[in-house]
Amino acid sequence: MGLSSDTEPLSGAEPSESVPVDGVRLVGYPRHAGVPPVTVRTWHGRPHGAVVLGAHAHDFLVLLYVEEGTDVLRVDGRDWPVDAGDAFVIAPGAVVTARADQYGDARVWAVFFPADAVDPDAAAPLVSWRAHPLLAAFGGHRRGGGQRLHVPVDERASWIAHLHDLDDELRGRRDGYADAVRAHLTLLLVRLGRLQPGPVEDPGVEPLLAAVLDVVETRFHEPISLRDVASAVGLTPGHVTTVVGRRTGRTVQQWITERRMREARRLLAGSDLAIAEVGRRVGYRETGYFVRRFRTEHGVPPAAWRKAGRAG
DSSP states (O other): OOOOSSOSSEESOOOEEOOOBTTBEEEEOOOOTTSOSOEEEEEESSOTTOSOOEEEEESSEEEEEEEESOEEEEETTEEEEEOTTEEEEEOTTOOEEEOTTOOOSOEEEEEEEOGGGTOTTOOSOGGGGGGOGGGGGGOOGGGTTEEEEEOOGGGHHHHHHHHHHHHHHHHHOOTTHHHHHHHHHHHHHHHHHTTOSSSOOOOOOOHHHHHHHHHHHHHTTSOOOHHHHHHHHTSOHHHHHHHHHHHHSSOHHHHHHHHHHHHHHHHHHHOOOOHHHHHHHTTOSSHHHHHHHHHHHHSSOHHHHHHHHHHO
């Protein structure tokens, strides 16, 4: 489900709509200094504006848990009935369709997070979430972008307890809460993985997509463009754009920017490098452009991000 900005309760950062990819709106997950990239929402029946209407995709992972009642989710053109005790996962890039006149009476918990919330120091391209053991249930497009798993009755109380604890940590922001948030998220994902009915299917990564993201990973610190990436994999820019957009919900340039920003955040948090040097190391030769680009993505300039992160 896509999110809007006027619904409570909310804890964590606020996802926001971005530009369309391949004709489908993309809902992106913004970053805020010192705030773990995890959002928790809950609603009962109609989610009062929490859902972006129409067809849209996310650049983050979605975990839904139905505490009581029933509903129907439409993901990649398929209707999924959900009932009390169901956990439902939606992969990044899956197309979710929401209608204003189609809501059940379910009490739903929702957890939204990008892949690096689980492993913030990962150096590999974020498409590697498909191979991460904690994220295997999100599986990918062989399941149509969504999967429904059923929580046994005797485990449901502990699921609700973990969700409440995660929500409380995000709201309270007590000392050490970022570590506590990651721990609670990890526990939820471990429990989710145990619901798999059999051996986890290896979703793999499409060879072209893997090749494109390998180029991004290897060369993000250079002045690289879509045309450069397409040339490196031996295809036209249009073909690469279509494949990457449909499989990930992002453009190639968004992947380049995401990788640069992820490295910039790491350097700002873990070093005392000058802002200009951070920008140079992540592919921006002009400091002013790096600062503007960072501010666009995060709402604050790099120096403010560094200061806020260290204060937290």
